[in-house]
Amino acid sequence: MIEILELLDKNSQLSPKDIAVMLGIDEETVCREIAAYEKTGVIVGKKVMINWQKTSREFVTAMIEVKVTPQFGKGFDQIAERFYQYEQVKSVYLMSGSYDLALQIEGASLSEVALFVAEKLAPMDTVISTATHFVLKKYKEDGLMFEQPEKDERQVILA
């Protein structure tokens, strides 16, 4: 049921019971569906969204555009795997357009990220070129605004 996924996508804290009530179905069905989604890898995990910019944690994020030579019979999948095994690599996407793979990388400092790209990514024999773009500020992620948390601005009125 796509609605179960939509609800969890917005609020992973909802219990199966809450979801059952909100959808007007029974709790057992919800539990069964969620278990099936977890088993088949539709639900990959549950996490909390944190705006690290507001904490004292030192970190930088970079987007790396990578051009590669696809491998015969394996396309881009094997190269992508060699990238995403690194724990510094937070996301990997295969792209259409002027480059092939987009990587999101996190590190403690600019130099750490730059060194990682220079030493680990660029030298791979399938990599043709890389371009590193550092993130200066995060405004919105996964549908959530980072800069202006939602507040109830409604005034008291009889309506």
Added chain:
Amino acid sequence: MNSSNPSFTPTSLMNPKLVNLPPSGIRKLFDIAATMEDVISLGIGEPDFVTPWHIRNSGIHALEKGRTQYTSNAGLAQLRCEIAKYMKRRFNLTYHEANGVLVTVGGSEAIDLCMRAFICPGDEVIVPLPSFVCYGPLAELCGAKPVYIEMKAEDHFKLTPEALRQAITPKTKLLVLPFPNNPTGSVMTREELMEIAKVLEGTNVMVISDEIYAELNYGPERHVSIAEIPGMFERTIIVSGFSKAYAMTGWRLGYACASPEIIGYLTKLHQYAIMCAPTMSQFAAVEAMANGDDDIAMMRKEYNYRRRFIVDGLNRIGLTCFEPLGAFYCFPSIQKTGMTSDEFCSKLLLEQKVAVVPGTAFGACGEGFIRISYAYSIDHIKQALSAMEKFVKEHAQ
């Protein structure tokens, strides 16, 4: 310049009809709530969504383009055309795109216009209760006598043909049909409206159908307007607006749909009183009507989740509640607490900091009920429900 008459008191000159109107019953409660911190409100009757961005952006675009002049009295031709298309698309109603639609300042203005356009002193206006607070007072200011019909919990707060038949007299001029209903959340089905239409057949009664919540309908059937019932089109004025469907309350934009003859008279009145509705709001509304169907669907879905959640919660804590199929309100009974609605609401506010509206604010027959708005996030509703559960337990008899 002072008047030479020392006993001159401007307020003594006020229209006694205005002076004698009862004050809003919930002002007091709201005033107390305003002085408290961390109040968990379930009291507000407006969407918690912000107007979708593409609609806001059209308003901004209108300002950037310098569209700061009046529009024609009836509203932008493009907007009236979009409204006519919308009425056809959503409710299968055919209005003349140039002369069958009037753009107003909120649905409220349209209601006021209808009252003033039809009422002569001594006329009677039938108002089913509980319902939104404006109908009776506006009718009274025009010199009409409001005739109230008390809808009952056992009828799920619907208007019954028997009750209507008993209320109609030779003096009846208007019937207000406030469905989907604020505060109860009740809706009227096509079959029920056909029964109402039968009673009106052969009378000289016009219907003001306030359908501001038409898009917030959660039943198996889509919203049906009484104007769609055979024989009713000519005697119905549909009053609606952008506030609830598109989360556009602050833009103050509504409309009336009727036959060109009636719209002509409403426009005459509107032109003297208002001139025209705000121009940038009208440009935003064009975008809403043309490209906003998905926004409505998204918000309706979200309200429906909350509706099921809160109705389940209220029934579980013993504030029994029939299933409301429209708007974003439910109207649970508090009778088992032995308290009056007023008592319940003030104690709940003072003891648990939860603000809800007493049913009596919407008519005396709302005694024993409270209005709860679910235009709030699930987490907020959860918090309010657990505070109410505690309250109900502490006051169990």
